[in-house]
Amino acid sequence: MNKDLVSMIADLNEQEALKIVKDRLNAGEDPLRIMEDARKGLEIVGERFASNEYFIPDLVYSGEIMKLITELVKPKLTREEETRKSGKIVFGTVKGDIHDIGKNIVAFMLDVNGFEVIDLGVDVPEQKFVEKIKESGASIVGLSGFLTLAFDSMKQTIKAIEDAGLRDRVKVMIGGGQISEEIRKYTGADAYGRDAMAGVTLAKKWTGIN
Amino acid sequence: MTESERGCNMPIIRDISLNLNIRDVLRRQGLGEVVKVRPEIKVLIQELLTDIKNSCMLEPVAAYEYYTVRSMNDSQILLKGNKVIHGPLLPATFPEAKELVVALCTIGPGLEEQVTDYTNRNEPLRAVLLDGIGSAAVDKMVIDVLKYLARESSSRGYEISSPVNPGMHGFPLTEQWNLLKLVNSDEIGVKLTSSGLMVPRKSVSMIAGIGPEMKRWTQAEICARCKLSKTCHYKVTEQG
Ligand code: B12
Numbered sequence: 158m159n160k161d162l163v164s165m166i167a168d169l170n171e172q173e174a175l176k177i178v179k180d181r182l183n184a185g186e187d188p189l190r191i192m193e194d195a196r197k198g199l200e201i202v203g204e205r206f207a208s209n210e211y212f213i214p215d216l217v218y219s220g221e222i223m224k225l226i227t228e229l230v231k232p233k234l235t236r237e238e239e240t241r242k243s244g245k246i247v248f249g250t251v252k253g254d255i256h257d258i259g260k261n262i263v264a265f266m267l268d269v270n271g272f273e274v275i276d277l278g279v280d281v282p283e284q285k286f287v288e289k290i291k292e293s294g295a296s297i298v299g300l301s302g303f304l305t306l307a308f309d310s311m312k313q314t315i316k317a318i319e320d321a322g323l324r325d326r327v328k329v330m331i332g333g334g335q336i337s338e339e340i341r342k343y344t345g346a347d348a349y350g351r352d353a354m355a356g357v358t359l360a361k362k363w364t365g366i367n
Numbered sequence: 368m369t370e371s372e373r374g375c376n377m378p379i380i381r382d383i384s385l386n387l388n389i390r391d392v393l394r395r396q397g398l399g400e401v402v403k404v405r406p407e408i409k410v411l412i413q414e415l416l417t418d419i420k421n422s423c424m425l426e427p428v429a430a431y432e433y434y435t436v437r438s439m440n441d442s443q444i445l446l447k448g449n450k451v452i453h454g455p456l457l458p459a460t461f462p463e464a465k466e467l468v469v470a471l472c473t474i475g476p477g478l479e480e481q482v483t484d485y486t487n488r489n490e491p492l493r494a495v496l497l498d499g500i501g502s503a504a505v506d507k508m509v510i511d512v513l514k515y516l517a518r519e520s521s522s523r524g525y526e527i528s529s530p531v532n533p534g535m536h537g538f539p540l541t542e543q544w545n546l547l548k549l550v551n552s553d554e555i556g557v558k559l560t561s562s563g564l565m566v567p568r569k570s571v572s573m574i575a576g577i578g579p580e581m582k583r584w585t586q587a588e589i590c591a592r593c594k595l596s597k598t599c600h601y602k603v604t605e606q607g
Contacts, residue, residue: 169405169407171407210403212396212403212404213396213495214396214405214408214492214495214496215405215408217491217492217495218405218407218408218492220491221490221491221492224489252562253560253561253562253564254562254564255560255564255566255568256568258482258494258495258498261486261491261494261495262491262495265491280560280562304534304540304562304564305534305540306540306562334595335594335595351598
């Protein structure tokens with residue numbers, strides 16, 4: 158049976174996926190093509206997640222497989238290829254809120270999808286976001302929050318970004334258990350995402366990746 | 368569960384044995400339907416459950432106290448000793464209460480430290496699964512504590528209502544400061560952040576009404592009332 162990398166990742170078959178990557182590397186194949194196939198596999202995982210065939214643990218599992226593949230491929234990449242990222246994202250749970258597991262999942266999935274994530278942790282004050290945007294030159298900001306009080310912190314953070322003259326430079330996405338379109342409007346964010354894949358889709362759209 | 372101790376005059380419940388079953392755990396992972404769970408994930412959950420059994424990752428402990436109701440209006444309940452609890456949800460939920468029981472439950476910091484450890488070690492799947500196990504453990508603990516309080520109340524000829532939690536609509540999170548003073552929170556190691564969240568994170572605070580005849584709701588009815596009922600992946604009930 159011809160087991161290809163794309164479908165092995167899509168089916169979350171870790172052992173087979175890693176074996177194929179090793180074989181293809183040993184055969185001297187272009188590492189970038191291997192990574193491209195791996196990303197295609199990850200995309201199918203995303204689609205299956207969206208159609209409720211896969212759940213959060215499956216999504217995270219696919220991310221772990223992707224990480225292992227990247228580790229295998231890395232030594233074969235040139236320095237430039239290795240460090241090429243799709244875009245920088247400053248991410249954190251807003252002031253007053255300490256929920257971290259949802260934020261960690263989104264940050265991890267953005268990372269395995271090729272973004273450089275600067276994770277500021279939880280209970281992050283507005284100015285810390287502003288500082289990190291300036292320092293890193295990130296073009297995307299992700300704000301996470303699960304509490305009702307987080308809506309105000311999100312609004313204040315976006316206001317602080319605006320006051321620092323950085324609002325035109327960044328796209329802001331928000332997310333967390335209770336977030337809706339109504340809350341997006343209230344906070345002034347550009348978009349909201351219900352789950353980690355929604356975050357990845359937004360980031361890809363904003364950076365022009367299909 | 369052992370008998371509660373009356374340390375500092377406020378009772379504490381220790382030695383709560385939390386027997387977690389895989390179904391409860393899966394529901395807290397958004398995996399309501401067991402059939403759809405990959406065998407690898409089930410194995411990992413079982414492994415984590417065994418780790419928990421063989422360690423002191425879970426240290427469930429609860430503090431509680433009963434208070435006699437003096438009066439109530441639409442927005443608050445006045446207790447004996449001039450203590451007031453604010454929030455329209457309370458009088459609306461148990462208008463017939465003669466007493467209130469305030470309870471604070473935590474599984475301690477051990478599990479979340481392990482979750483952070485997995486995150487730092489780049490093992491996000493274990494981190495996510497263990498975090499869900501922690502949430503399931505708190506759920507289970509809350510059920511056990513409520514059963515315990517129901518037994519205690521019934522020995523006095525009283526019933527216990529379904530509980531309400533600060534942070535629910537009509538019971539502001541700011542009441543957390545008030546609430547934690549009504550039980551021996553120091554003794555069980557629960558503190559509040561500046562925004563009123565509890566540390567350890569895997570903790571729950573609640574109030575229930577006590578009286579001769581109290582109303583109770585099924586979990587499905589409680590879920591149906593929540594704003595998130597349509598989108599929530601973490602319902603702890605099949606019907607909800
Ligand atoms: C599990 C849970 C608990 C657990 C664990 C909490 C913890 N911190 O570990 C327990 C039982 C302990 C608990 C306790 C409490 N909880 Co609670 N809890 C939840 C619940 C059901 C799930 C939250 C969660 O951990 N999800 C797990 C993550 C992995 O899932 P997720 O949210 O789906 O994450 C995804 C998305 O949100 C998204 N996402 C997240 N961030 C971002 C960011 C971006 C940019 C994007 C695009 C996407 C995105 O992607 C993630 C991955 O796909 C929510 C309700 C809900 N359905 O969200 C209530 C909820 C957060 N809790 C609530 C409350 C009130 C409490 C308590 C205050 C109750 C009390 N008085 O005891 C306590 C507080 C605890 C404390 N430490 O102070 C309320 C908050 C309401 C409010 N007023 O603010 C909620 C909303 C429930 C409700 N319906 O009222 N809770």
